[in-house]
Every structure is written in structure tokens, then in C-alpha cells.
Amino acid sequence: MKAWFEEHFQEDYLKVYDHRDEAKAAGELQSLMSYMPMRKGMKAVDLCCGNGRHARWLGRKGIDVTGIDLSPALLKKAIDLTNDLPVQYRRADIRTVELKQEFEAAFNVFTSFGYFLEDEENELVFQKAADALIPGGWFLFDYLNPAYxxxxxxxxxxxxxxxxxxxxxxxxxxxxxxxxxxxxxxxxxxxxxxRVKLYEQHQLRQMLQRYDLEPVYFFGDYSAAEYDNSRSPRQIFICRKKGEESFQ
Incomplete structure (x- = not known):
């Protein structure tokens, strides 16, 4: 029997959520990215990239992006929408994908987390981000706020x-x-x-730090507003992988 995310992220998903477009992706990243160093030619990985709307936004900034997702339907849509941008896509299960330590930034955004029943499986997203990042690399993790x-x-x-x-x-x-x-x-x-598993801030911090992903900034929405436990819709961490700084 397939897991819910294998059944769901197909053509119907694209129809139901067609309002999640390029403009929304820009709104979700524009303010946050001012807290991460960005330069043309840097390498980034988008973990659980879906139809690639965030990867394409980064690609338009001149960032060399690798998008990883399990869904053939979402990846086909991503490829169809990606023209003349430094973005490539790879089909893989986030739990088992092999990643080299070659990226300066990693992203897991818009609640692409918490899909698995066991905490250990969900934590693999953080492990893969850490595997992919060079020392000093940045990780943007965006998740919902359970109280909200x-x-x-x-x-x-x-x-x-x-x-x-x-x-x-x-x-x-x-x-x-x-x-x-x-x-x-x-x-x-x-x-x-x-079905998405809910995690509180302290749980997420512990998970991130287990993989040497040290939170540097913590926000409550896409405008980079201060987090408020009862009013903030999101939990957004901008982390840095421990190790010698290798770029600014």
C-alpha cells in the first residue's frame, strides 16, 4: 500500500493547488533571502521541491539549483515550466537520496516535512540537508506553527x-x-x-542541532516577522551548518 504522499502528489494535486504559483513563491522567499548570502553561481539544493516554483525563483536570481522530489507528476510540471534557468531536477526519495557535500545553501520550504509516521524518518530531511551542505552553508527550513x-x-x-x-x-x-x-x-x-505530523519549536531545534544545523534566525512568517507562538502562522528557521566558514 502506497503512503499518502505517493498517492496524492499527482495530477489532481496540481489542479487543487494551482493557486500556488510563481508570484506566491516570490512572496514566500523575497524577505527571508535577505538574511542569507546570495550570489550568482552559488549552488543550492531544494529538498522536496514539488513543481519547482521556489527552485525557479532562485534560478532567476542566478543560483544553480538542484530540485529533488519523489513525484513524477510534479517533476514533469517543474521541467515543463523551467526554461533557460540554471535549475535541474532529480527524482528521489528524500529518505534515501545520496547527496554530496557540495552545496552552499539548502531549502525545505512550504511544509515539505512531517509526512512520515516516525520522527526518525522525518529527521532524515535534516540529515540530508547537512549531508548536502559544505561547512558554513545555509539551510532555510519553513514549517507550520501547531498552535496557530x-x-x-x-x-x-x-x-x-x-x-x-x-x-x-x-x-x-x-x-x-x-x-x-x-x-x-x-x-x-x-x-x-x-496527514502531517506537528512539531513544536523546541523539538525542531533539537532535531536541527543533532545534524550540526545551528539556528541563526527564527521568524514567524514570510515577511520575516518576529515569532509569536499564538499568532505566527509559520516556524521559519535559517540555520548554518557548523564548520569553518567557506563563503560569505
């Missing part, structure tokens, strides 16, 4: 688009948030479940 999710969760919504009805039911437990998606189209019905 529980307080602001919309239990149900329904939308129509291009002859397709999308129903979304959400619930949050103590250590997870779950979304059930039902798609009705042309007399058929398709169902998907998204």
Missing part, C-alpha cells in the same frame, strides 16, 4: 473550478493535522488524505 493551526483551522470548505468540485475537511490532533480531500468530476469521485 489548531486555533485557525477551517474544518470544511467547498470550491468549484473548471467543472470540478473540491471538498476539503480538516482536523488537528495533538501531534498531527489531517486533511481529507474529495474531488467530484464528470460523475466520478476521488478521495485523498494529507
Amino acid at each position: 493551526v489548531r486555533e485557525n483551522l477551517v474544518p470544511f470548505d467547498e470550491s468549484e473550478r473548471d467543472g470540478m468540485t473540491v471538498l476539503q475537511e480538516r482536523r488537528a490532533g495533538q501531534d498531527y493535522v489531517e486533511k481529507k480531500i474529495t474531488i467530484r468530476e464528470n460523475g466520478t469521485e476521488r478521495r485523498y488524505v494529507e
Whole structure:
């Protein structure tokens, strides 16, 4: 039996989340990147890159990006949208991908974390980031804030688009948030479940530091606002891999 993320991140995902586009990617990275050194020609890896919208934003800044994802459908979309940019894509499972210590920056953004049942498996994202980074390299990790999710969760919504009805039911437990998606189209019905494990700030800090990823900045949203546990929608860490500084 396939895991939920193997079932879900296919063509229907692209339809349901087509509002997550290039403009939103820019809004999610523009302010944060002022806290990380960026220069043309530097090498970066986007872990769990999806359809590549963040990788392409970085590529337009002249950064040489490798995007890694498991979904063939999302990678095909990424390739179709990537023209004349220094971005390449690689299909791999984040838990087992082999990465060389050659990147100056690594990214795991927009809740591309917490998909696995066991903490040890989720931590592998941090291990792979550390494996990929040169000493002194930077890691941007963007995750949801559990307290904000529980307080602001919309239990149900329904939308129509291009002859397709999308129903979304959400619930949050103590250590997870779950979304059930039902798609009705042309007399058929398709169902998907998204389930993401919730982690508090202190848990994430411990995980990051286990892999020598030292938090330098910590923000509560994409504008780089100060984190507030009850009001901030995100937990955004900008970390630096321990070791001798090799670039600025």
C-alpha cells in the first residue's frame, strides 16, 4: 500500500493547488533571502521541491539549483515550466537520496516535512540537508506553527473550478493535522488524505542541532516577522551548518 504522499502528489494535486504559483513563491522567499548570502553561481539544493516554483525563483536570481522530489507528476510540471534557468531536477526519495557535500545553501520550504509516521524518518530531511551542505552553508527550513493551526483551522470548505468540485475537511490532533480531500468530476469521485505530523519549536531545534544545523534566525512568517507562538502562522528557521566558514 502506497503512503499518502505517493498517492496524492499527482495530477489532481496540481489542479487543487494551482493557486500556488510563481508570484506566491516570490512572496514566500523575497524577505527571508535577505538574511542569507546570495550570489550568482552559488549552488543550492531544494529538498522536496514539488513543481519547482521556489527552485525557479532562485534560478532567476542566478543560483544553480538542484530540485529533488519523489513525484513524477510534479517533476514533469517543474521541467515543463523551467526554461533557460540554471535549475535541474532529480527524482528521489528524500529518505534515501545520496547527496554530496557540495552545496552552499539548502531549502525545505512550504511544509515539505512531517509526512512520515516516525520522527526518525522525518529527521532524515535534516540529515540530508547537512549531508548536502559544505561547512558554513545555509539551510532555510519553513514549517507550520501547531498552535496557530489548531486555533485557525477551517474544518470544511467547498470550491468549484473548471467543472470540478473540491471538498476539503480538516482536523488537528495533538501531534498531527489531517486533511481529507474529495474531488467530484464528470460523475466520478476521488478521495485523498494529507496527514502531517506537528512539531513544536523546541523539538525542531533539537532535531536541527543533532545534524550540526545551528539556528541563526527564527521568524514567524514570510515577511520575516518576529515569532509569536499564538499568532505566527509559520516556524521559519535559517540555520548554518557548523564548520569553518567557506563563503560569505
